[in-house]
Amino acid sequence: MAKKQLVFALLAAGALASFMLAGCGSGNETGGAEGSGEGGANQASAPVTINMTLPGTGLPTPDNDDIKKALDEKLGTDIQLTAIQSGDDYNNQLRVRMSAGNYPDLFTTSYTYLKEFAEKGLILDLTPYLEKELKPAKDFITNLSSEDIWKKVTVNGKIYAIPRVPDVPFSSFWIRQDWLDNLKLNPPTTLDELFEVAKAFTEQDPDGNKKNDTYGITGQKFDAFSPVFGAYGVGQPGTFYEKDGNVINAYYDPNMPEALAFIKKLIDAGVVDPELMTNKGTVDQQKAFQGKAGIIFKGWIEISKDEFVNQYKTINPKAEWVHIDAPKGPAGQFNGSFDFDMPSRYYAIPKAMEKDKAKLQKIFDLINYVSGEEGNDLVMYGIEGKHYNVVDGKVEPTELMAVEGNYFHLYQITGRPNKEYLEVKFPNQAEDIEFAIRIPRIKTLDSSIVPPTGFNKADADRYAEEELVKFVYGKRPLSEYGDFLKTLETTFKYNLYVDEAMKQIKEQGLANNG
Amino acid sequence: MLRTLGRQIWKYRAYYLMLLPGIIYYAVYKYLPIYGIVIAFKDYDMLAGIANSPWADPWYKHFQAFYESPYFSQLLVNTVLISLYKLVFGMFPPIALAVLLNECRVDWFKRWVQTLSYMPHFLSWVIIYGILIVLLSQDSGIVNQLIAEFGGNPIPFLTSTEWFRSVLVGSEIWQNLGWGAIIYLAAMAGIDPTLYEAARVDGASRLRMIWHITLPGIRNVIVLLLILRLGQMMDAGFDQIYILYNIHVYPVADILDTWVFRTGLEQWNFSLAAAVGLFKSVIGLLLVLGSNSLAKKWGEGIW
Numbered sequence: 001m002a003k004k005q006l007v008f009a010l011l012a013a014g015a016l017a018s019f020m021l022a023g024c025g026s027g028n029e030t031g032g033a034e035g036s037g038e039g040g041a042n043q044a045s046a047p048v049t050i051n052m053t054l055p056g057t058g059l060p061t062p063d064n065d066d067i068k069k070a071l072d073e074k075l076g077t078d079i080q081l082t083a084i085q086s087g088d089d090y091n092n093q094l095r096v097r098m099s100a101g102n103y104p105d106l107f108t109t110s111y112t113y114l115k116e117f118a119e120k121g122l123i124l125d126l127t128p129y130l131e132k133e134l135k136p137a138k139d140f141i142t143n144l145s146s147e148d149i150w151k152k153v154t155v156n157g158k159i160y161a162i163p164r165v166p167d168v169p170f171s172s173f174w175i176r177q178d179w180l181d182n183l184k185l186n187p188p189t190t191l192d193e194l195f196e197v198a199k200a201f202t203e204q205d206p207d208g209n210k211k212n213d214t215y216g217i218t219g220q221k222f223d224a225f226s227p228v229f230g231a232y233g234v235g236q237p238g239t240f241y242e243k244d245g246n247v248i249n250a251y252y253d254p255n256m257p258e259a260l261a262f263i264k265k266l267i268d269a270g271v272v273d274p275e276l277m278t279n280k281g282t283v284d285q286q287k288a289f290q291g292k293a294g295i296i297f298k299g300w301i302e303i304s305k306d307e308f309v310n311q312y313k314t315i316n317p318k319a320e321w322v323h324i325d326a327p328k329g330p331a332g333q334f335n336g337s338f339d340f341d342m343p344s345r346y347y348a349i350p351k352a353m354e355k356d357k358a359k360l361q362k363i364f365d366l367i368n369y370v371s372g373e374e375g376n377d378l379v380m381y382g383i384e385g386k387h388y389n390v391v392d393g394k395v396e397p398t399e400l401m402a403v404e405g406n407y408f409h410l411y412q413i414t415g416r417p418n419k420e421y422l423e424v425k426f427p428n429q430a431e432d433i434e435f436a437i438r439i440p441r442i443k444t445l446d447s448s449i450v451p452p453t454g455f456n457k458a459d460a461d462r463y464a465e466e467e468l469v470k471f472v473y474g475k476r477p478l479s480e481y482g483d484f485l486k487t488l489e490t491t492f493k494y495n496l497y498v499d500e501a502m503k504q505i506k507e508q509g510l511a512n513n514g
Numbered sequence: 515m516l517r518t519l520g521r522q523i524w525k526y527r528a529y530y531l532m533l534l535p536g537i538i539y540y541a542v543y544k545y546l547p548i549y550g551i552v553i554a555f556k557d558y559d560m561l562a563g564i565a566n567s568p569w570a571d572p573w574y575k576h577f578q579a580f581y582e583s584p585y586f587s588q589l590l591v592n593t594v595l596i597s598l599y600k601l602v603f604g605m606f607p608p609i610a611l612a613v614l615l616n617e618c619r620v621d622w623f624k625r626w627v628q629t630l631s632y633m634p635h636f637l638s639w640v641i642i643y644g645i646l647i648v649l650l651s652q653d654s655g656i657v658n659q660l661i662a663e664f665g666g667n668p669i670p671f672l673t674s675t676e677w678f679r680s681v682l683v684g685s686e687i688w689q690n691l692g693w694g695a696i697i698y699l700a701a702m703a704g705i706d707p708t709l710y711e712a713a714r715v716d717g718a719s720r721l722r723m724i725w726h727i728t729l730p731g732i733r734n735v736i737v738l739l740l741i742l743r744l745g746q747m748m749d750a751g752f753d754q755i756y757i758l759y760n761i762h763v764y765p766v767a768d769i770l771d772t773w774v775f776r777t778g779l780e781q782w783n784f785s786l787a788a789a790v791g792l793f794k795s796v797i798g799l800l801l802v803l804g805s806n807s808l809a810k811k812w813g814e815g816i817w
Contacts, residue, residue, distance in 0.1 A: 091782075099563055221761070274652050278673055278760040283647075292654075458776040459583055462764060469761050491584045 047078040048362045054108040054345065055090035056083035058407040066383050066404070067411050074375075075365050083410055098122060103350035106363055106413075109161070111152070111448040114346050118155040124349040125158045133364045134162075137414050140371035141165055144417055148341045151508045152448050162367060163343030165415025168422075168437045170299030172335050173227055173327075177320040179206035179294045187324045191231050191262060194295075194327045198271040201294040207316075216271035218284045218293035222468065224276055225263050226297050226336025230442060231329020232259040235337035237468060238461065240446040240501055247445060247505055249498050251464060251488065255331060257481045262329075263472045277469055289315055297336070300432035323435055334442045341510070342447035347413055371414040379411040380421050388424075395424045445510045452500040460492040554788040576789035585773065593769040596750040599683045601743055607687055608694030609736065613724055615695065616702045628699075631692025639753045642685055646672065646758070650681065673762040682767070686754060697739070698732055705731035737809050745802040748794035770794060 059081060062068055068079050082104070084090040094107060098117070109117065117123045130138045141149060144165045153161040175187060180197070183206055188194040198216025200206065206214055217224060222237055232255040235241045239250050250256060266272050273279070273293055285303075288296045289312040302308065303321050312319045326333040347367075353360050369375035377395075381388040387401040397405070405425075409416075419437055423430040451457045467484045470476035476484075488494040523530055549564070554576060556567040570576060580586065611631065618624040634642070649656050650671040658668040671677045709727050718726070752771035759767040770790060778787030 274670070275673070277762060280760075456579070456583060456777060458773075458781060459585060462768075462776070463584070465761055466764055 047072060047076055048359055049078045049080060050106060050359070050363055050366060051080050051082070051104040052106045053082045053084065053090070053094065053104040054410065055085070055087045056407070056410045057085055059083040059410060060404075060407065065407075066386070067379060067408060070378055070383065071366065071369070071375075071411070075362065075369060077362055077366065079366070081410060083407075103352060105353060105359065106347055106349055106366075108345045108347055111346060112450050114153065114161050114348060115155050115450055117348065118158070118160045122351055123160055124351050124353055125160060126162065126349070127159045129364065130159060133361070134367060136368040137162065137364075137371040140376075141414050144415060146341065148510060149343060151510055152341055152343055153346060154508060161343075161346040161348045162414060164345035164347065164413065165418070166340060166342055167344045168418045168433075169335070169338045169441060170301050170433075170436050171226070171297060172300075172323045172325075172436055172439060174288075174296050174298055174303050174321045175324050176201075176206070176291075176294040177322045178318050182206050182208060187322075188327055189325065191228065191327045191329045194228075195266060195269070195271075198266060198295060199269055202269075202271040206294060207291050214291065215273045215293040217266065217276075217295045218273035218279070218287050219276060219297050220279045220284050221277055221465075222263075223336075224272075224284075224297050225259075225266075227326035227334070228262055228266075228329070229259050230326055230334030230336050231331060232256075232262070233329075233331030233334065233442070234259045235442045235444055237464065239337050239442075239444040240449070240505060241337060241442050241444045247502055249501070251485065251494075252498075257478050258330070260468065260471045260481075261478055264474060264478070267472055268474065288312075288321075289319075291316055291319065300429055300436055304429050304432045305426065306428055323432060325439065333440065335439045337442035337444045339444045339447040340441075341443075344415065345413075367413055370411060376412075376416065379408055379413075380416050381405070381424065382408055397424060397427075401425075445505050446501060448508065449501045449504050452496050455493050455496045455500075457497065460488065460494050460497065463492055464488060464494075551788060551792055553785050554792045556785060558785040558788070570785065576786045577793065579786055580790050580793070583773070583777075585768065588765065589768055589770050589773050592766060593748055593750045593771075596679060596682060596755075596767075596769060597747045599679060600686050600751070601740075601747075603683050604687045604690065604694075605736075605740070607691055609698055609732075611691055612695040612698035612702065612732075613728060615699060616728065617720060617724070628692060628695075632696065633692070634689045635693035637689070639757045642689060642754075643757045646681065646685060670762075672758070673760060675763055675766045678759075678763040678766055682751070682754060682758065685758075686751060698735060701732040701735040702728055737812075741802060741805045741809060744805045745798045747801050748797050 059065070062080075065081075068081065071077065071079055084093060091110075091113070094104075094109065094113075097103065114123070118125075126134065141163060145163075149163045149166065150159055153159055153163045175197075179201060180187060183200050183204055185197055185200060186193075188197045201214055201216040203212075205212070219225075222229075226236060229236065229250075232253075233243065234253045234255050235250040237250050237256075240247055241250070242248075243253065273284070273287065276284075279287070282302075284296065285298065285308075287293055288298075288303075289308070296303075300323070304323075309321075312321065326335045349360070349363060353363070370379045377384075381395055381397065382401060382405055384390065386398070387405055388395050388397050390396070419433065422433045426433065467476065467487075471478055471481070471484075553564055553567065555570055555573050556564070557570050557575075558564070559567045562568075572578075583589075615624055615628055618627070647655070650658070652658060652668050652670045652673065655671075657671070662668055669677060671681050705727065709731075710723055713723050713727060748770060750769045750771070752769070752775070755767055755769055756772055756775065759772065774787050774790045777783060778790065
């Protein structure tokens with residue numbers, strides 16, 4: 001029933017949008033003319049309005065927004081930031097605005113839409129500006145990531161977006177140190193030891209409550225086994241990465257069946273949370289905190305943040321979660337896979353802005369300013385003396401930062417030096433942050449793949465996941481792995497997707513070979 | 515003719531004025547959007563708008579994409595079966611509850627039962643999911659702990675293909691039991707009390723009165739609701755299934771709506787979503803028309 005309402009709502013929205021189109025189209029032209037007239041008459045004295053949109057939450061009203069005020073004062077602008085709560089709503093609104101010709105001056109989007117907007121000629125080709133007008137921002141971004149990031153914002157050889165510095169990975173295996181101590185065990189360093197520890201956690205009553213109520217490993221779906229895949233050199237199911245000089249898809253990795261066999265061994269031994277595949281939301285985290293399992297693959301932001309430490313210490317004061325290295329396996333040790341070059345946001349500027357040179361320059365000024373030392377500090381830490389103090393050359397957050405600082409990132413257009421930033425914001429977790437950044441991971445390449453037409457990714461993903469579950473739960477023998485691939489190709493046309501992905505990765509120049 | 519109509523409208527203008535908001539509501543939110551159905555036959559592009567999106571080539575392209583999904587028959591079977599189970603097993607409990615409440619002579623007890631029984635109707639499926647986990651979870655659920663206590667093997671209610679549909683149907687019945695009974699109770703209130711008095715004078719027992727007066731008295735409401743529900747045959751309950759299902763039970767739980775959500779809406783394929791929506795509506799319409807004409811043969815049709 002709700003579905004029907006949803007379709008109706010969509011249809012209604014569509015109908016309304018088309019009406020608005022008729023209305024806005026002409027209205028907007030005059031609006032545009034007025035705008036440029038205004039700019040010409042008032043010279044540089046009046047602040048230039050810059051409309052910025054992105055999905056996000058927690059933005060205060062403009063008069064309480066210290067960052068906006070500081071930026072406006074510095075740059076002679078009137079920045080009007082609109083943060084829309086959910087990503088889906090954001091995309092809907094952006095498209096309606098784009099179709100009505102009512103563009104924001106600077107907005108975020110995803111690679112799929114970036115490509116579409118670029119091909120329709122709706123957004124500005126930034127290539128000619130990068131070496132001059134945007135040089136400071138370009139250097140800032142390249143220094144904090146790599147040259148490869150520019151390939152991720154390239155469509156048909158031209159750069160169409162300012163990429164925000166990629167996020168850093170947070171995740172690793174976490175283990176109950178106090179359980180290890182109780183059972184006089186060492187942290188596992190190999191796959192075999194992982195198996196033994198998980199088995200001991202399940203069978204030897206690590207919490208000493210004389211009840212058989214613990215499991216070795218919990219988590220969510222195959223994500224829980226990321227380091228196990230990693231030990232075999234396999235990326236997360238469905239990802240693309242480079243191996244022995246060739247780009248491959250994880251399903252076709254020759255080591256995939258072996259990795260699945262090891263996971264099956266864990267599940268057969270009964271050391272894995274039986275609800276692993278159905279845990280949703282924070283269920284697995286809560287199970288871990290409640291002492292139902294002793295090993296979990298999670299980001300430090302979900303385990304060692306102060307609030308979570310308080311949570312599990314309240315449940316059991318003796319509990320102690322520590323991160324451990326990925327177990328060594330036949331292919332080394334990798335903490336799952338991660339796309340290191342994926343921009344954390346894609347900022348685009350509408351093509352129409354080309355005509356308003358003065359405004360375009362202001363937008364560039366803004367982008368450059370938040371990439372410079374002074375501006376970057378502002379959008380990372382807020383106002384000096386209010387949100388932070390500098391003590392011995394080190395940034396020390398005030399209490400107000402914790403209260404007010406949660407929205408600052410909305411202004412971090414080009415990003416931030418992640419390690420430094422996170423360690424200031426989370427001083428108690430500095431070691432975890434550094435550890436998660438340092439440990440090796442398989443580098444995936446597929447964050448900007450647009451699936452080809454004629455290929456239904458949702459169906460294929462469902463089939464692949466279902467069959468993988470059958471393999472590891474012993475409902476389908478692993479000897480049939482080849483048949484699984486065949487069905488994936490014939491019935492679900494997965495080869496279309498693989499071919500297209502290979503082609504796009506090659507075009508984007510992301511792989512070193514092939 | 516027109517003038518008489520005009521005069522009639524003027525005469526009852528106050529009523530028509532009161533009707534106006536309703537008419538506008540339906541026109542704007544129910545009839546105008548019907549135009550949007552055309553996107554089922556177009557390659558809808560939000561940037562171009564509905565009118566300017568190119569026509570799909572061939573026109574049945576999106577219907578074909580749906581039909582050619584390897585899961586098409588499974589989705590259809592799941593949708594119809596789950597709906598049918600809900601219809602068959604969900605039909606009588608509210609009637610039974612309504613009859614029981616109607617016969618209940620202790621007023622405060624009746625009111626309490628009624629309030630408590632329709633309360634779940636106001637819970638969202640997310641909350642019911644939480645309750646179900648507490649009850650049915652494989653290792654920590656209360657039901658399975660009881661089973662284990664008595665030496666049985668825990669049953670994976672939420673993850674086994676054998677049990678999942680029963681959980682769906684059961685939880686839906688539980689949720690709608692009290693709410694569904696309200697309309698029957700209202701219908702029972704409309705039964706002429708003199709019929710009961712006459713029956714009592716003739717020495718009829720309570721069961722006799724239920725069988726010969728109460729149930730026939732609400733027969734038309736039962737048929738009406740049945741016909742209306744048949745029209746929703748292709749809606750097996752998106753909210754419920756989307757929250758409850760998981761990778762283990764896809765083969766018995768994936769329905770048209772969840773597929774459309776994953777394939778059509780999550781991937782911005784609105785034309786495909788609209789095509790499936792249209793397909794469902796057409797089948798729903800046929801079912802309503804068919805069941806109504808069948809009901810008319812028994813003298814109970816809704817129009």
